[in-house]
Amino acid sequence: MKKISRYVMKYWYAYIFAITCMVISVSLDMLTPKITGSFIDDVIIGGKMELFNKLIILTLCIGIGRCIFQYFKEYTFDIVSSKIGMNIRHDLFKHIQSLSISFFDKTNTGELMARVKDDVDRIWDGLGFVGMLIIEVVIHTSIVLYCMFNISKKLFIIPCIAMPLVALFAIIMERKLDVIYEEISEENATLNTIAQENLAGVRTVKAFAREKFEIKKFLSHNNRYYELNMKQSKALVRYQPLFQFITKLLPIAVIIYGGVLTINGEITVGELSAFSIYSTNIVWPMEMLGWLTNSFSSAVASTKKIRKLYTNVPEITDPENPVALDEVKGTIDFEHVTFEQGNKTILNDISFHVEAGKTIGIMGATGTGKSSIINILQRFYETSEGSIKVDGINIKDLALKDLRSSISLVMQDVFLFSDTIKENIKMGKKYDINKEIMLESASYAQADSFIDKLDNKYNTVIGERGVGLSGGQKQRISIARALAKKAPILVLDDSTSALDMETEHAIQESLSQLENTTKIIIAHRISAVRHADEIIILSDGGNIAERGTHEELLAKHGLYYQTYMSQYGDYLESKQEVTI
Numbered sequence: 086m087k088k089i090s091r092y093v094m095k096y097w098y099a100y101i102f103a104i105t106c107m108v109i110s111v112s113l114d115m116l117t118p119k120i121t122g123s124f125i126d127d128v129i130i131g132g133k134m135e136l137f138n139k140l141i142i143l144t145l146c147i148g149i150g151r152c153i154f155q156y157f158k159e160y161t162f163d164i165v166s167s168k169i170g171m172n173i174r175h176d177l178f179k180h181i182q183s184l185s186i187s188f189f190d191k192t193n194t195g196e197l198m199a200r201v202k203d204d205v206d207r208i209w210d211g212l213g214f215v216g217m218l219i220i221e222v223v224i225h226t227s228i229v230l231y232c233m234f235n236i237s238k239k240l241f242i243i244p245c246i247a248m249p250l251v252a253l254f255a256i257i258m259e260r261k262l263d264v265i266y267e268e269i270s271e272e273n274a275t276l277n278t279i280a281q282e283n284l285a286g287v288r289t290v291k292a293f294a295r296e297k298f299e300i301k302k303f304l305s306h307n308n309r310y311y312e313l314n315m316k317q318s319k320a321l322v323r324y325q326p327l328f329q330f331i332t333k334l335l336p337i338a339v340i341i342y343g344g345v346l347t348i349n350g351e352i353t354v355g356e357l358s359a360f361s362i363y364s365t366n367i368v369w370p371m372e373m374l375g376w377l378t379n380s381f382s383s384a385v386a387s388t389k390k391i392r393k394l395y396t397n398v399p400e401i402t403d404p405e406n407p408v409a410l411d412e413v414k415g416t417i418d419f420e421h422v423t424f425e426q427g428n429k430t431i432l433n434d435i436s437f438h439v440e441a442g443k444t445i446g447i448m449g450a451t452g453t454g455k456s457s458i459i460n461i462l463q464r465f466y467e468t469s470e471g472s473i474k475v476d477g478i479n480i481k482d483l484a485l486k487d488l489r490s491s492i493s494l495v496m497q498d499v500f501l502f503s504d505t506i507k508e509n510i511k512m513g514k515k516y517d518i519n520k521e522i523m524l525e526s527a528s529y530a531q532a533d534s535f536i537d538k539l540d541n542k543y544n545t546v547i548g549e550r551g552v553g554l555s556g557g558q559k560q561r562i563s564i565a566r567a568l569a570k571k572a573p574i575l576v577l578d579d580s581t582s583a584l585d586m587e588t589e590h591a592i593q594e595s596l597s598q599l600e601n602t603t604k605i606i607i608a609h610r611i612s613a614v615r616h617a618d619e620i621i622i623l624s625d626g627g628n629i630a631e632r633g634t635h636e637e638l639l640a641k642h643g644l645y646y647q648t649y650m651s652q653y654g655d656y657l658e659s660k661q662e663v664t665i
């Protein structure tokens with residue numbers, strides 16, 4: 086993370102302008118007690134009536150001038166803090182997007198949402214309204230103290246005693262609040278995660294009648310959040326009376342001691358009255374210290390949280406000098422690839438070769454590492470041993486963008502954005518994917534028939550994660566999306582599982598027409614891979630147990646044959662019976 090000061094420095098000129106306006110406005114404000122003093126000493130006591138009109142006009146001019154400079158000060162602070170907040174959020178979002186999949190494996194979405202939204206908002210406040218008030222308190226207090234010092238050095242002793250006491254309380258309170266804010270920020274992230282997961286999984290919650298349990302879980306964190314906020318309020322109310330005690334005592338002490346000095350002739354009545362007005366002018370900054378400290382602590386705690394997020398760096402990055410690929414043909418080579426996570430071997434010594442335009446089918450029981458093959462092909466994770474090559478070039482030598490843009494992926498877990506079908510198919514590639522390509526892809530994916538029946542056709546907005554569509558319809562839109570990308574390598578990860586046999590068959594027909602596209606088909610159903618040029622069967626421990634064409638594998642009477650029999654056995658038996 087760029088230091089906050091670097092964001093601020095970008096707008097130094099605006100801050101200088103705003104602070105100058107602030108100094109002028111506060112200085113004008115500080116003239117009022119002097120005018121009051123002069124009114125008492127010169128006009129009322131001294132009888133200089135010729136000054137009356139001048140003082141009235143001066144007071145009016147000061148009021149107008151103050152309004153103008155206040156306006157510019159507040160407006161500038163608002164604009165600058167909004168821009169800085171936007172920049173911080175932009176950089177943070179960009180940083181999160183740059184992190185590797187392994188980071189997202191161990192970080193909750195709710196926590197990230199809290200950082201991007203709430204924490205940035207607090208920093209924004211800290212650099213805007215709160216920051217402005219803190220600077221104003223300092224400037225205001227300094228000018229008031231200077232004016233007081235000029236009136237009477239003896240009377241000046243009183244604020245000199247009061248101010249350090251207030252500052253001491255503010256520091257102690259800030260330290261306490263800092264710790265509480267850390268906890269509040271953590272709990273806010275947890276609360277966000279629970280709410281986000283719960284709402285996203287509301288169907289599962291309802292299906293398992295877990296509403297009560299989930300509400301209880303949410304309530305326990307909500308209570309903790311409430312308790313922490315109460316802890317914060319308690320810390321505030323404990324110190325607030327101390328601030329108020331000193332601030333209320335200050336004008337009284339000024340009047341008593343100032344009265345003695347006036348009787349002794351050391352200061353005039355007008356000077357005492359001006360000093361007394363000044364003393365009330367340092368009351369509000371002191372009273373605000375509690376609130377300002379509170380808001381400042383929260384901004385500091387948020388900064389720490391965001392800083393911590395920046396300590397995570399992308400684990401998988403572009404090579405220093407990536408090999409440029411003008412045109413990817415789509416040849417894929419896995420050479421003795423082993424993939425481990427923690428102490429677990431997920432893939433073990435995997436080797437295969439797929440010629441450009443050919444198809445490889447990957448089968449195996451659940452958890453044998455089929456999806457992991459795709460994850461490492463896209464460099465979502467790094468291989469532990471061996472190498473993966475695309476068109477003969479090690480994928481570690483390719484820019485991540487080049488590698489990933491040459492692969493179209495239909496994921497097992499379909500994710501559709503809450504947007505129109507059109508945007509879901511185009512995925513932001515407005516200009517690369519024209520209407521013709523979109524319609525062709527939808528037709529290849531057998532999605533056109535149901536989309537055409539929708540009221541708004543391709544402009545139909547689908548809910549979060551495609552709610553409102555059936556599982557098969559979602560799968561077909563995600564296949565259309567992958568086809569529209571027109572990448573030289575197409576990966577289908579168990580992506581026709583929700584389709585009926587006829588639709589699956591029609592999609593396979595479409596795929597067979599993509600002669601220049603290398604296809605990797607992961608499936609549990611024999612029907613999805615039987616036409617592949619090579620089929621590999623993974624077994625426990627991520628080993629290749631069998632490989633060959635459909636016919637070769639059937640002849641082996643091994644795992645593939647067993648799967649075939651479990652899926653087609655009944656049909657074959659009935660066929661035999663009919664033949665007999």
Ligand SMILES: Nc1ncnc2c1ncn2[C@@H]1O[C@H](COP(=O)(O)OP(=O)(O)OP(=O)(O)O)[C@@H](O)[C@H]1O
Nearest residue numbers: 190426431449450451452453454455456457458497
């Ligand atoms: N990021 C990861 N960290 C740790 N373990 C992982 C990770 N990804 C996958 N695994 C583990 O690796 C094994 C293989 O997972 P993978 O998703 O590749 O299986 P699969 O064959 O695609 O399963 P399925 O058919 O159920 O989709 C599983 O035991 C899984 O728990």
